[in-house]
Amino acid sequence: MASRMFSKGVTSLVLFSSLASPSFAGGLERGGYNIDQLFDTSPFSFQSGVTYVTPQRKLKDVRDTDTSTAPGGGDLNSRPNTADDTSNYTIPYIGFKAGFGDAIDCLVDYSEPFGGHTDPGLNWAGANNNIETEIKTRNYGGTCSYRFDVGPGQLRVIGGAFYQEVEGFKERLVSTVPLLVGTGNGVGRLDLEDSGWGWRAGLAYEIPEYAMRASLVYNSRVKYDNLTGTVDLTQVTAPFAPLNGAPYGRVTDVFGSAEAPDSLELKLQSGIAPDWLAFGSVKWTNWSVLQSVPFCPKSTKGLVACTSGGATELTSLDLLYQDGWTITGGVGHKFNEQWAGAVSLTWDRGTSQGYGAQTDSWTLGLGAAFTPTEHIEWRVAGAVGVLTSGSSGVVTQNGVTYGDDVSYSFDNDLVAALSTSLKIKF
Numbered sequence: 001m002a003s004r005m006f007s008k009g010v011t012s013l014v015l016f017s018s019l020a021s022p023s024f025a026g027g028l029e030r031g032g033y034n035i036d037q038l039f040d041t042s043p044f045s046f047q048s049g050v051t052y053v054t055p056q057r058k059l060k061d062v063r064d065t066d067t068s069t070a071p072g073g074g075d076l077n078s079r080p081n082t083a084d085d086t087s088n089y090t091i092p093y094i095g096f097k098a099g100f101g102d103a104i105d106c107l108v109d110y111s112e113p114f115g116g117h118t119d120p121g122l123n124w125a126g127a128n129n130n131i132e133t134e135i136k137t138r139n140y141g142g143t144c145s146y147r148f149d150v151g152p153g154q155l156r157v158i159g160g161a162f163y164q165e166v167e168g169f170k171e172r173l174v175s176t177v178p179l180l181v182g183t184g185n186g187v188g189r190l191d192l193e194d195s196g197w198g199w200r201a202g203l204a205y206e207i208p209e210y211a212m213r214a215s216l217v218y219n220s221r222v223k224y225d226n227l228t229g230t231v232d233l234t235q236v237t238a239p240f241a242p243l244n245g246a247p248y249g250r251v252t253d254v255f256g257s258a259e260a261p262d263s264l265e266l267k268l269q270s271g272i273a274p275d276w277l278a279f280g281s282v283k284w285t286n287w288s289v290l291q292s293v294p295f296c297p298k299s300t301k302g303l304v305a306c307t308s309g310g311a312t313e314l315t316s317l318d319l320l321y322q323d324g325w326t327i328t329g330g331v332g333h334k335f336n337e338q339w340a341g342a343v344s345l346t347w348d349r350g351t352s353q354g355y356g357a358q359t360d361s362w363t364l365g366l367g368a369a370f371t372p373t374e375h376i377e378w379r380v381a382g383a384v385g386v387l388t389s390g391s392s393g394v395v396t397q398n399g400v401t402y403g404d405d406v407s408y409s410f411d412n413d414l415v416a417a418l419s420t421s422l423k424i425k426f
Helices: 002-020 177-181
Strands: 044-055 058-064 089-100 104-111 115-118 132-150 153-173 187-207 212-219 222-232 251-260 263-273 276-285 292-297 315-318 324-334 339-348 361-373 376-387 390-392 395-397 400-402 406-410 413-425
Touching: 132 187, 153 212, 153 222, 187 251, 187 315, 222 292, 276 339, 361 413
Parallel strands: none
Antiparallel strands: 044 089, 044 413, 058 406, 089 104, 104 132, 115 132, 132 153, 153 187, 187 212, 187 222, 212 263, 222 251, 251 292, 263 276, 276 324, 292 315, 324 339, 339 361, 361 376, 376 413, 390 406, 395 400
């Protein structure tokens, strides 16, 4: 009986706490994909929540390594050699779960699984690499499961689909010459957008008597085959020759293609003593699908392939990621019929490989759940972590050189997050 009461009071908290910890994972990870609400034992439930994250990545020893007057150059070493790289952000979630009979459960949800925002500004020695870059995604998902008795528990077959939108921009200093002649600020801007479909499939096995659950869920890639946008060079009006078909002083329509990564996640939890639960998860994310994303003028589409370092490449988003691994473990405890708590530790492998600032991170998460009635559950969780040190510089990949415009290093930095959500069950 104690295990059954425990599973009602703490299991959902554990799932929430483990979600809060890796809020600043590698790559463009933010909330990721999460379908934990599908396992809610109530016939119907509505959940809404938000996570606020404050990463504190600071760059130092910045050196402008491309001091020529060619496009993308200019000597910026007289500017500050430090910069605050990251910006605070929020991760919203809304979900509605419904049960149909004794075997079918379905979840529809809105989330923002991927994103990134760096904002070191114009006044630093690396402005020719980045002034501000932001990527946002919006994900609309539908997932259902069918469960049936197998041995002492139930096996659940999971399947679903999701529609995902992406948009973003990047600004960088293209030329310092306009600053000298007074014909513009020299800043160029890339804007982009697209949308695509993905799917998920998985299995879960549950033994409610022991608050035991094991789940394995795969989320597919999302292909952005029709990334479209513009490159705005209206502030770059120096008397240079056109760059790959894009005259300065104009806005040029561009195109490209990319993929959001697929992922595979294993989650485990089990009661270990009356009112105590252990949990853990291992997730692989295929961030290596995002290397350099080239953008070329639309006028060249169908005529010349748009490739990284190719003749028609106008600009690019250079990420050069490796695959990500995220491992979480923790314990939860039910204090009484209304209060429960959990603690978790998360390690995330950094996705940068000598270019960029996405290094390993360690995060400690704490969560609490308050259930004043059987129909209402309020959750709050906090996390604090360390972004490990490293450096960024020149990297050569497939014969193309990246990072030859700026180099920098960074120490261990702090990241913190606060999450809250409200669930109504009926």
